């Protein structure tokens with residue numbers, strides 16, 4: 001009889017790949033942790049539908065799958081460069097941010113070396129009985145058994161309510177835009193969303209990537225087309241110390257902080273903004289910018305379809321006036337949202353899910369559940385509400401992976417102690433402060 005896995009990973013995106021890489025590193029040092037990460041795709045790809053020309057990373061290449069925890073691992077970005085014989089050229093290029101295409105290739109390179117990643121394996125259903133999780137796959141009757149699981153199947157596109165009934169050939173989320181066959185030649189295009197994706201799509205429209213549009217309207221709910229804040233003290237939000245301090249706060253306060261820290265994680269890269277503005281200016285000088293219309297501080301409140309075109313209702317936050325806009329094509333760059341994966345339906349009643357429909361997570365990324373405590377359900381990219389804005393990002397990816405593995409093994413195999421703290425986020429909470437917090441929520 002095959003032994004159950006110690007850990008089954010569901011999905012092999014970057015976040016679970018990081019766990020897989022660190023586990024493989026431990027096994028190379030003599031451990032024998034049985035793990036498999038099941039990925040539905042036939043080979044690795046990283047958001048291929050959003051790989052627009054020259055799209056760049058918003059985080060350092062050193063924040064890779066392993067380096068922050070295991071810098072001597074063979075799965076580091078630096079080892080990828082050395083193995084591909086371009087280390088010196090990489091240094092000479094003095095890149096502030098590598099392209100997403102190069103980073104995706106690095107991730108693919110790691111995934112192809114890992115013995116614990118299995119492709120063509122879409123998980124359909126997860127059950128639990130006799131002290132084991134059972135993972136069911138399409139067309140396979142025998143389940144895979146595992147003592148613990150880690151959910152890492154990513155997020156789903158967020159579609160604004162008013163756009164839902166129009167989704168189709170001419171109204172779509174940007175998630176697949178780079179692989180989509182379509183033309184906007186002679187059409188009016190609305191790009192909805194003022195984050196990095198909105199900027200990249202608008203820039204591609206300016207470059208006539210899908211034909212020359214009659215007009216392009218770029219809408220952002222934010223007050224302006226706002227930059228990602230990459231300054232040092234803001235980067236402190238992406239440290240283990242901050243996550244620890246944040247984790248202890250009451251839910252209402254966390255919610256407020258996450259909302260107020262938007263630009264630390266969801267702003268537009270300053271380099272992108274500069275390039276975009278300079279291109280706009282250049283076009284204006286040449287009299288070629290009349291068809292480009294940038295509208296910040298506009299909330300899209302409605303969308304209707306009549307006579308072959310879409311009418312977008314907007315509220316201008318600056319003067320509180322209503323506006324409307326006609327478009328033939330609407331590209332939604334409106335981000336992603338978490339949900340409880342459908343393959344967990346059989347176990348849903350046993351999981352702790354909060355009023356917003358999100359997992360209740362422990363400090364070590366365990367979903368609280370009404371099952372045996374020795375069988376753990378971990379979840380990655382599911383805890384922005386509990387662990388803060390670093391959670392959906394790569395910045396602390398390998399630190400989170402190490403926290404999960406330590407918890408899984410019940411020992412500190414990875415040393416997570418941080419000695420340098422430049423910011424004192426909090427003193428130990430006094431009981432009366434805790435009480436005040438409790439009353440505030």
Ligand SMILES: Cc1cc2nc3c(=O)[nH]c(=O)nc-3n(C[C@H](O)[C@H](O)[C@H](O)COP(=O)(O)OP(=O)(O)OC[C@H]3O[C@@H](n4cnc5c(N)ncnc54)[C@H](O)[C@@H]3O)c2cc1C
Pocket residue numbers: 010011012013014015016038039040041046047050056057058059121122123124152153154155197343380381392393394395
């Ligand atoms: C366009 C874009 C650019 C980004 N750029 C950055 C950046 O520069 N820096 C940064 O820090 N963060 C960035 N992020 C945010 C974040 O790092 C990425 O979204 C990252 O891919 C999240 O990793 P993940 O493993 O949680 O999810 P995903 O990458 O979505 O991977 C989930 C995997 O699970 C698989 N899967 C889904 N369902 C099943 C199933 N039932 N069975 C088996 N497999 C399944 C999917 O095929 C997929 O491979 C970016 C996000 C996007 C969308």
